[in-house]
Amino acid sequence: xxxxxxxxxxxxxxxxxxxxxxxxxxxxxxxxxxxxxxxxxxxxxxxxxxxxxxxxxxxxxxxxxxxxxxxxxxxxxxxxxxxxxxxxxxxxxxxxxxxxxxxxxxxxxxxxxxxxxxxxxxxxxxxxxxxxxxxxxxxxxxxxxxxxxxxxxxxxxxxxxxxxxxxxxxxxxxxxxxxxxxxxxxxxxxxxxxxxxxxxxxxxxxxxxxxxxxxxxxxxxxxxxxxxxxxxxxxxxxxxxxxxxxxxxxxxxxxxxxxxxxx
Numbered sequence: 268x269x270x271x272x273x274x275x276x277x278x279x280x281x282x283x284x285x286x287x288x289x290x291x292x293x294x295x296x297x298x299x300x301x302x303x304x305x306x307x308x309x310x311x312x313x314x315x316x317x318x319x320x321x322x323x324x325x326x327x328x329x330x331x332x333x334x335x336x337x338x339x340x341x342x343x344x345x346x347x348x349x350x351x352x353x354x355x356x357x358x359x360x361x362x363x364x365x366x367x368x369x370x371x372x373x374x375x376x377x378x379x380x381x382x383x384x385x386x387x388x389x390x391x392x393x394x395x396x397x398x399x400x401x402x403x404x405x406x407x408x409x410x411x412x413x414x415x416x417x418x419x420x421x422x423x424x425x426x427x428x429x430x431x432x433x434x435x436x437x438x439x440x441x442x443x444x445x446x447x448x449x450x451x452x453x454x455x456x457x458x459x460x461x462x463x464x465x466x467x468x469x470x471x472x473x474x475x476x477x478x479x480x481x482x483x484x485x486x487x488x489x490x491x492x493x494x495x496x497x498x499x500x501x502x503x504x505x506x507x508x509x510x511x512x513x514x515x516x517x518x519x520x521x522x523x524x525x526x527x528x529x530x
Contacts, residue, residue: 272299274324275306280317280470280529281463282310289325292377294333300355307362317529318469319366320462321389322373328398331380334407352412356381360414363388364485367478369469373462374440374449379403384413387422390481391465392449394440395458400448405435421488422448473511474529479503 274285284306286293310316323329332351363370363385372389379401386392386400394400402419404411411419411432420428423446431438440452453461469477479502487495506512510530518525 268302268305270302270306272296273302273306275302275309277309277313277316279467280315281320281466282306282313282316282318283320283322283466286321286323286329288333289323289327291333291335292327292330292379293323293325293382294330294336295355295381296333296336297355300359303359304362307359307366310366310368311362317368317472317474318466319368319370320373320466321370321385322459322462323375325376327376327382328374328378329382329385330377331382331403348409356413359385360388364414367481368474369472369477369481371462371466371469373458374398374400375455375458377401380411381413381415384411384415384418387418387448388414393458393462393465394443394449394452395455396440396452397455398440398452400438400440400443401435402432403435405433419448422446471527472529473509473515473527475509476506476511479506 270287272286272288274283274287276283284303286299286303288294288296288299310319369391370389372386372392374386374392374394376395376397377399378386378394380403383400383402402411402415404415410416415432416428419431422428423431427446430436438446438448440449443449444452451461483495483498483502486498490498511525511527514527515525
């Protein structure tokens, strides 16, 4: 597939997906959704991929939905925005949360609306100091979507999530780091080098074990302690049968660096 709204490449175990509509702050269109979906299908199909890096081109990460892509005659019937979520945004978030590899997100500029929640759906979020996060839905009479009402309270607590969603206030990258919305913020000129360094690290790690960690952490907020203990038992059983576990133990005993294969 020849991409026109994203850039996509797989090299040395890292899949890099760059949103590429900089003139529109990388806001989503129907075409972009289709291209992102195709790129993620390639990630799922390619067993050599051990980390996904997502970022944006230009001065913005993603401004959410491109409202021009939904422009209609004001006298026409109102659009079904639920259909847009059902067909495009919800499958995107579900796919990201289910990927059995680490996802690093490098937020290079403003992340607004669905763009912010796209970032929050990733595993480790880094941001440039000039970046900002905005739940902009209330400004046009809409509800935070793309998992925003589920993810944000889990990141910052219900009080902050409610205020950010009702007010649409902008949160700076440094404030987002302090509140636990993201992992770390960096000077703008260091963001991509740090993101690539992190992605390269993950491409050498025990991928199946990391996938089990993701699964356990994601399940924890909805499980009782007993359910979580049982899940840890089951996942540890699976992890203990991987080649990477054996390699990790052997490397530790031999006092050498492990050579993980992701298997």
